[in-house]
Amino acid sequence: MINVFFIGTGGGAPSVRGLPAYLVRKEGINVLLDCGEGTQITMIRHGINIMSIKVIAITHLHADHVLGLPPLIQTLSMYGRKEKLYILGDVKKLLEESFEDTHFSPTFEINYVNSYQDTSIKITPFPTCHVIKSQGYIIEEKERINVDAERLKKEGITDWKILRSLKEGKEVEYEGKKLIPEDYVIKKKGLKIAYTGDTAICERVISAVSSSDLLLHDSTFTMDINASDYGHSTASDAAEVAINSGVKRLGLIHISGRYKSAEPLLEEAMKKFPKSFVPNDLSYIILH
Template identity: 55%
Template sequence: MIEVFFLGTGGGAPSKKRRLPAFLIRKQGLSVLLDCGEGTQYTLMQYRLGINSLKIIGISHMHGDHVFGLLGLIASMGLLDRKETLYIIGPKNLKDFLFTSFEYSKFYPQFKIEFINSYEDDEIKISTFKTCHTVESQGFIISEKDRVKIDDKKLKEEGIKDWRIVRKLKEGKSVEVDGRILHPEDYLIVKKGIKVAYTGDTSPCQSVIDSVKGVDLLIHDSTFLKEPSAYTYGHSNASDAAKVALEASVKLLALTHISSRYEDVSMFLKEARKIYNNTILPEDLSYIVLK
């Protein structure tokens, strides 16, 4: 199970209804923040999500609406006496941006900040992919590990009780029993892990399509309605996001980074659903669970 918190679904400048980009992905005890627009820590408080529960922060690119909330968030972590290492995945110049700011503001975190390119543990994997924006940019894929369990019913039907045989099958090894070979694939049930992809800012892009194929949730840039200017600024229209979702065979599309120029956003959903019906338009403080 993966929880997704839509902290900020606007883009460019905040509006009365939509704050700047930020998304929290939670898997059991692991919390990952993707992008950190201005005001993100306030929204975390609204959700009652402790900021020191964040283990990893991913920044898609260095435009201010995606990164200007990071300094304040890290400063608050320090004020709340954080001890644990904070892991950050981001563009090459993010480290200089942060530590230059720390120097000028005379704030020096008393906890370790480690910059990494990817992350993996027993439960989850975080990787990046190239997107097509006006500056160096990347998207993120958070993948839950597949879960493998033994088919106890089948073992019982065949009278297999020896724990040593069961263990070897779980380890993916074939076992000889009474002159016949038991193959692990015949006795293992694999539950595919959930995958969530977030594009950050991007115009329509083959590298995005290739990277997000088959994900359970795609959170895609949808800054504008059908306007050619979207591509000039390295963004996508709602229809572009829908075409990506369709071509990549994703299960659910979430439109985000909605420009503050639009008072009525209902057309975003209508435009996208003409192409890909399984589309949602989350508001700030929306929350979904993927199982």
């Protein structure tokens, strides 16, 4: 199970929607995708624990995606954080200069990495097509391995050590019979979430996000604007990507402040890809 919290679903300048920030939560591991201005304020005001963020992945250095990061790190230090923070994206110079200029040094170690993985998730970047260097992220749940407890019970095997060995992929001798893991193990493919950050419609995004359970794609404008000229996408472009990459659901994000209502964007996307939605700030989605 993965939860995605939509903290800021706008883009460019703040509007009724906040600037880009998305929190992906998987079994106590919290990953923040982008950190626009105001992100920490929104999170703190709405009881979302900023201390629990383990990984922050920034797509690019445009202000609307990154200027919430230096103050967030300063607050984590004021709260006395000791735990290491992993940061993906090209932000080392920005952070170090901002720390120096504001006479601040973090109370915890920052580990600048290109990708991240632990026992339950993996985060990898992919290049997008924007007006400056920018990358999206794929968050994948590791394959889940469960033992077919029903079958073992039917066969009278209840010893947890046998269950554990089979789960670890080891063959087990039981009452003269050889138990083979493949016969008792049920593998379930992990969930895949793709976040583009800012991008025009392009092939490399389509191939990177293929078969995602959830795609969060740039949908800054409606079709009457030539979004590609600005390195952005229309809702219709996002739907096109969703179709061509075979994703299950499409979330339209980075909505321009010019749209007081998201209806025109949603209508445009739904014509091509019915499983589209426009998340509002402070909403969330649970994926199983």
